[in-house]
Amino acid sequence: MAELVYHDNRLLFTEEMRQEYTILVPQMAPYHFTYFVDAFTSEGYKAELLTTDDYELIHEGMKYSHNDICVPAMLVIGQFIDAIKKQGLNAKKVALVITQTGGGCRASNYIALLRKALEKAGYSEVPVISLNAGGLEKNPGFRVTPRVLHKLHDAMLFGDLIMTLVNQTRPYEVNLGETNAVKADIDKALQGYFKHRRLFSWKRHKKMSQKIIERFSEISVDRSTPKPKVGIVGEIYVKYSPLGNNHLETTLEKEGCEVITPPLYDFFIYSFDSRAYDIKMYGGSKKEWLVLKLAIWYIEVRRQKLRKMLEKAHYAPGISYKKIRSLVDGIIDVGTHIGEGWLLTAEMIDLIHHGAPNIVCTQPFGCLPNHIAGKGMFKKLKKHYPESNIVAIDYDTSASKINQLNRINLMVSNAFRQLEEKNHERKV
Amino acid sequence: MEISCKLLYNKLEIQDKLGDSMEPLRVGIDIGSTTIKVVVIDQQNKSLYQSYKRHLSSVSRSLKQLLEDLKSALGHQPMRFNFTGSAGLRLAKAMRAQFTQEVISATKGLRHYVEDIDVCIELGGEDAKIIFFDGLNIEQRMNGTCAGGTGAFIDQMASLLDTDAAGLNAMAAKHTQLYDIASRCGVFAKTDIQPLLNQGANKEDIAASIYQAIVNQTIAGLSQGRKIRGKVAFLGGPLTFSSELRKRFIDFLKLTDVFIPEHGEVFVAFGAALEAKAAPQTIDEVLKKILEYRKQYKDSLRKTMPPLFESDEEYQAFIARHRRAEVKRIPAKTYVGNAYLGIDAGSTTTKLLLISEDNEILYDYYAHNRGNPVRVVREALIEMYQTLGEGVQICQAYSTGYGENLIKHGFNLDGSEVETICHYEAAKYFNPDVSFVIDIGGQDMKCFKVENGVITSIVLNEACSSGCGSFIETFAESLGHPIERFAQMAIESKRPVDLGSRCTVFMNSSVKQAQSEAASSKDISAGLAMSVVKNALYKVIRAHDVKEEYGSEILVQGGTFQNDAILRAFEKETNIEVTRPSIAGLMGAFGAALLAKKHHRNQPSTLLKTHELQQFNYQTKRATCHQCLNLCALTINIFNDHQRFISGNRCEKGAGIKVSYEDVPNLYLYKYDKIMTYEHQDRPYAKTVGLPLVMNMYENVPFWYAFFDTLKVNVVLSGRSNKNLYERGQDTIPSDTICYPAKLVHGHIEALFEKDIDFIFYPNMPFNFVEKSYANNHYNCPVVAHYPEVVEANMDHLDMARFFQPYLSLNDQNRFVNTMHKLLKDVLPTSKSQLRKAFKRGVEEYYAFRKDIQTYGEFALEYGQTHQLNSIVLAGRPYHVDPEINHGIPKMIRSLNVVVLSEDAINHLVDTPSVNVLNQWTYHTRLYDVAKLIKSYPNMSLVQLVSFGCGLDAITSDEVKRLLEEDRQLYTQIKIDEISNLGAVNIRLRSLLSTMGGR
Structure with missing residues (x-):
């Protein structure tokens, strides 16, 4: 039995626990988190991704969290507690991991809420690990070493790459189910990829990426009937998590749309950049600023290579961070970086530029940053881009699904109408 | 309007019209959340047939009926069907029928009729x-x-x-x-x-x-x-x-x-008919598909829960168990002796109870107010007098509830008492060891915890949880069931539907969804019972384990608990067997009667007698109180042509009473007056800047005043908030769920543009001054920090070239000066050294202001102690001093003779470095700090003001509560929004004061 060690009243995740405990990871972005877990497993952690999608877990969340807190916190808490209660896990042998972003949004406090919930539910001996870039909380048994960091970086790149490929292929596949089958194959191959011992192997990463792109290119597709492109933007959890957004990606594809979800890496780069911005504007360590800027530069170099590869294979590659940052000039200041901040607005503009003026802006009910950068910017976007067709959907454990579907349907109907008009113009 | 079916032509005419056309008719079917509309049009887009029906609980059944009616009118000819409407979405998808979103249909229809519609x-x-x-x-x-x-x-x-x-x-x-x-x-x-x-x-x-x-x-x-x-x-x-x-x-x-189409109610269906392009089908073919759909969805309802009762035995045992808590009734005609009356003028119902010397019921009455409680009480009293025998002497009569004062004055009662106290009195009668009482009435929920015979914590619902009880009732009525029958249906339900628990608006939407999925009324009834209970448990009481936190001696009451389904749902969710008195709906009145008995003085009550009631005359008049800027809308009740009772007032001034405690310190009023002085009334300088008095400006205005004054610029404030100002800006608010303080910003900006100013200055400020070194950070909330961006993006009908919204922090002089230098270079060229000087003076003024508030805070603390007055720390945010935001609550508290402190006036006296959350917002750090100060002062309590929609307060309120409970102090929260129910606030505060002691 691992000894329970506390620091400042906080239960630590110790080296001993690392050997004995299973770390439970909440599902946030299905394309990415699978590989994150692979990366951690390959480093000797016992990690398990929670894929439960049972709506019962919402009740656990409601029971153990303040009901006015945003839905991501409620779902993550519910998913954890539900897993401990129902999956026959030994509560004395599990730890939880949660990302902690820092910044003025209440999301920085999820970890505190989670601890409170665990205590209430009688699991105060379950350590909670904070995964953060800002050095908010540290644990002796959970150290993000350079190698772990690099593996996470690779995992993130793969996640974005595969998400892009699936989104651009599946709506047009000839043999239904083929895209998903290819993805399953690749997932298996990637497990092996992370087990490799060598550290910075750019070549290996490049080769793997190339292989992935090739595998997707081999899927037979029929692109003769254009489909309306619909972008998904919004609060980071409900944007990616099917549990949070009632399987929005599937819903939209079923409605006959091609889905574009902007890359997750942009959000992380944005977080680094925001920190750097604050240092410059309001004071802070120059060294930290430099480290952040270097990290961004490095990541962007790697991403640029991937974008080139995608472009060569005739996929829409996406744009660079620098470019996306420049999109909000004259719309919203890049100083607005609470929550998703200006990035949310920038993603909408990027989507409009790339033929997807049809956008679902997702947010938890009562999300504070989205009042500003989401709903707050619709009018300005409409003014600059009259073709923009944006619908804001609130996600909440009590919201009725039919209301959401009805609004999405309105947006999709307009998307089809716009597409028709465009085709008509082209013919004329 | 149950059903309105309209054949625009008779059958022969239609057949006639059809004769020469090969093109099938088109049918638009609009299935909305409450009604189904059908329109049939011909080749010339002329409407031949239309019908409109409320579908009550069953969409598919009503649709079937409508289609059968249609069949008898139009026969078997194949037609093109197109569905529209929110409840039709799922049905149409499942049937693989054509579907047009309702807004698209409406647009189509409008375009057909008129070309020049704007909105x-x-x-x-x-x-x-x-x-x-x-x-x-x-x-x-x-x-x-x-x-x-x-x-x-x-x-x-x-x-x-x-x-x-x-x-x-x-x-x-x-x-x-x-x-x-x-x-x-x-x-x-x-x-x-x-x-x-x-x-x-x-x-x-x-x-x-x-x-x-x-x-x-x-x-x-x-x-x-x-x-x-x-x-x-x-x-x-x-x-x-x-x-x-x-x-x-x-x-x-x-x-x-204005354009109002002839048949506006079926207009969307008409639009859908215009769009109908599907392959023609006969009505029978469509009917067949609807039946398939119904069967399919009956089996696949996803969100269901276990039934309330697994078996009939379980139900019988439950009924038997709850028969125990009964109060004896004796005939009033033969009773001789003293009697005591309690009147509970609740929010939706009025309750009367007359008890004997031995606490037996002589007379009881329970009725809906039907919008006029005075009339109801009068009728009840007349009826009561008729049932009483000669020997009954009413010794004392008390009122309680929302209308306690109105009833007390109108009918000359002997006294009144806050409802929580009455309820505790009644609860004790049934279980002297009662540890927790929960009351769910029509509109409100109240619960309180009892420790050692003293009420230690009172929880009342906030607006979101209001009206659950009466919602079930009106909903049952809308389905055509009396509430008793509806409750019985829940008990028979096999698979209750999950309908969420946020509030009745959300529940209502979920019900609509369930109905369109063909859920039965039984399952909906049971689902609603569960929803109401979950709302009470998880939103109001905030208990994950009731037994552990509140003990197992629980008494439930209130009209809503007379519904067996709700009682059962409560027991099931908490796993506790509770007591429900037979008079669950009359507990307030019972408690009032018990108190009347306790306080009686052995002389007849002053209550109006039969003949006085016969001549009883009652009118109401409306007026606005102009004593201060709150402009309370008063209702003047006039009884018997001369006695007046005024309600709607926040303070005693409105009631025409002379004030005796003007000098009791009130930080909110003091601070607001002080802030209002930071303005150049006489405009001595050439240039003028306008500052919107909103959000964090209430904290920083001293800084900006001194800063601009040094630069020789007049400072003009947008002025005091009021409803009118809010309405002027309301059409530019982009997000309806944002907090009221943010919504008010729009009105303030409009107001500023009307003042003669050169530019408006409203900076984005993600950070605050560093106030306490142990805080993890010193952020502003996202809305406070970046609302200027929203103003710029949404109020572009104004001259945004004159709207300055820089990004600033007051923590770093150099960066501040550089930013301002660049910003002001056109409108106000100033040297950097001048800006530095201005910055310094700003900071000085800010600290001087803070010091002044703190000094007054210390004085107020001292005043409360030396005069042995109750003190309330009204803890919120700087902008809560705005009377339009706090709705005059500080004034109301003062009228209860209580010292009012604000969190920022006394947080310098205490440090609370150890909290269980990320302590990163400056204004919230103040809350945590003051929470730890409460225990050091007797007769002091904390009341947290929370604006609706404040996401951060979901975190702070829990933590402040925890910090207080750690010190065995009470936590009270008041939620405020555009409008606040001051009646409920009053009850809450008086309940709190009654547990505090003091003078």
Whole structure:
């Protein structure tokens, strides 16, 4: 039995626990988190991704969290507690991991809420690990070493790459189910990829990426009937998590749309950049600023290579961070970086530029940053881009699904109408 | 209007018309949340047949009936069917039928009729929509989740006023004035209407105010910066049937050109018919598919829960167990001796109870207020006197509840008591060891915990959880079931549907969804019972384990608990067997009667006698109190032509009483007055800057005043907030769920532009001054920090070139100076050294201001101690000093002779470095700090003011509560929004004071 060690009243995740405990990871972005877990497993952690999608877990969340807190916190808490209660896990042998972003949004406090919930539910001996870039909380048994960091970086790149490929292929596949089958194959191959011992192997990463792109290119597709492109933007959890957004990606594809979800890496780069911005504007360590800027530069170099590869294979590659940052000039200041901040607005503009003026802006009910950068910017976007067709959907454990579907349907109907008009113009 | 079926031509004529055409007829079927509409059109787009029906609980059954009617009119010919409407979405998808989203259908229909429509407003049972036409560019919007249920809201309000939708319209036509009613959502509006009814306001005025609330909600929620003007079309049931609702829109928006289609209620179906392109089918083919759908969905309902009772034995045991807590009744005709009367004038019902010397019931009465509690009490009293024998002497009569004062004055009672105290008195009678009492009434929930015979914590619901009890009742009525039958149905349910628990607006939407999925009324009834209980447990009480936190001696009461389904749901969810007295709905009155007995002075009560009641005469008048800027809307109740009782007032001034405690310190009033002085009234300088007095400006205005004064620039403030100012800005608010303080910003900006200023200055400030070194960070909340961006993006009808919104932090002089230097270079060229000087003076002034507030805070603390007065730390945010935001609550507290402190006046006296959350917002750090100060002062308590929609307070409120409970102190929260139910606040504060002691 691992000894329970506390620091400042906080239960630590110790080296001993690392050997004995299973770390439970909440599902946030299905394309990415699978590989994150692979990366951690390959480093000797016992990690398990929670894929439960049972709506019962919402009740656990409601029971153990303040009901006015945003839905991501409620779902993550519910998913954890539900897993401990129902999956026959030994509560004395599990730890939880949660990302902690820092910044003025209440999301920085999820970890505190989670601890409170665990205590209430009688699991105060379950350590909670904070995964953060800002050095908010540290644990002796959970150290993000350079190698772990690099593996996470690779995992993130793969996640974005595969998400892009699936989104651009599946709506047009000839043999239904083929895209998903290819993805399953690749997932298996990637497990092996992370087990490799060598550290910075750019070549290996490049080769793997190339292989992935090739595998997707081999899927037979029929692109003769254009489909309306619909972008998904919004609060980071409900944007990616099917549990949070009632399987929005599937819903939209079923409605006959091609889905574009902007890359997750942009959000992380944005977080680094925001920190750097604050240092410059309001004071802070120059060294930290430099480290952040270097990290961004490095990541962007790697991403640029991937974008080139995608472009060569005739996929829409996406744009660079620098470019996306420049999109909000004259719309919203890049100083607005609470929550998703200006990035949310920038993603909408990027989507409009790339033929997807049809956008679902997702947010938890009562999300504070989205009042500003989401709903707050619709009018300005409409003014600059009259073709923009944006619908804001609130996600909440009590919201009725039919209301959401009805609004999405309105947006999709307009998307089809716009597409028709465009085709008509082209013919004329 | 149960069903209106209209054949525009007779059968022969139709056959005639069909004879020469090969093109099949087109059918549009609009399945909304409450009604189904069918329209059939011919080749020339002429309407041949139309029908309109409320589908009550079953969509598929009603649709089947409508189609069969259609078949008998049009026969077996194949037609093109097109579905539309929110409840039709799923059905059409499952049937693989054509479906057109309802807004698209409406647009289609409008385009067919008129070319030059500018805006279309469509209100339905569940959704509100606005369509803006601008050439080829069409912008369509639907309401957000919060603002759902317009039509359903009208029905509920009508039933609250004891009429139907048509009656409500007739009433509204006769109105003479409008009340302010919250427009955020149906639940908030109802919370405002209840007290108006209880105060005896005219139903006619309330009816019109309800319509006005719908207008405000539609505009605030949907216009989002686009002006509604030009030619406006009105569509949908409510706007078609209610001329007064249209009139409110027309008056408020000053419209001159309005288009109302002849059959507005079926207009969307008509639009869908125009769009019908599907392969022709006969009605029988469609009917077959509907039946398949029904079967399929019956089996696949996803969100269901276990039944309330697994077996009949379980149910019988439950019934037997609850038979125990009964109060004896004795005949009043033969009783001889003293009797004591309790009257509970609740929010929706009035209860009377007369007890004997031995606490037996002599007479009891329970009835709906039907909008006029005074009338109900009068009738009840007359009836009571008739049942009493000669030997009964009423010794003392007490009132309680919302209308306690009105009833006390109107009927000359001997006294009154806060309802919580009455309830505890009654609860003790049934279980002297009672540890927790929960009361769910029609409108409110109250619970309190008892430790060692003292009430230690009182929880009352906030607006969101209001009206759950009466919601079930009105809902049952709308389905045509009396509430008793509806409750019984829940007990028989095998698979209760999960309907969520946020509030009744959300529940209502979920019910609509369940209905469209063909859920039975039984399952919905059981689901609603579970929802109400979950709302109480997880939103109001906030308990994950009731037994552990509140003990197992639980007593449940209130009218809503007379519903066995709710009682069972409560026991099931908490796993505790509770006591429900047989008089669960009369507990307030029972407690009042017990108290009346306790305090009786052995002489007859002053209660009005039969003959006085016969001549009893009662009128109401309205007035506005002009004693201060709160402008309370007063209701003057006049009894017997001379006795007056005034309600609606926040303080004693409105009631015409002379004030005796002007000098009791009140930090909120002090601070607000102080802030108002930071302005150049006489404008000594050439240039003028306008500062919106909003959000964090309430904290920083001393800094900006000194800063600009040093630069020789006049500072002009946007002025005091009021409702009118809010309404001027409401059509540019982009997000309807944002907090009221943020919504007010729009009005302040409008006001500033009207003042003669050179530029407006409203900086984005993500960070605050560093106040306490142990805090993890010193952020502002996202909305406070970046609201200027929203102003710029949404108020572009104003001259945004004069709107300055730099990004600033006051923690670093150099960066500040550089930013300001760049910003001001055109409008106000200033040297950097001058800016540095101005910055320094700003900082000095800011600290001087803080010091002044703190000194006054210390004085107030001291004052409370030396005068042995109760003190309340009203803990909120700097902007909560705005009376439009706090609704005069500080004044109301003062009228209770209590010292009012603010969190920022005393947080310097204490440090709370150890909290269980990330302590990263400066204003919140103050909350945590003061929470730890409470225990050091006797007779001091903390009341947290929380603005609706404040996401951060979901975190702070829990933590402040924890910190207080650690020191065994009470935590009280008051939620405020556009409008606050001051009646409920009053009850809450008086309950709190009654547990505090002091003078």
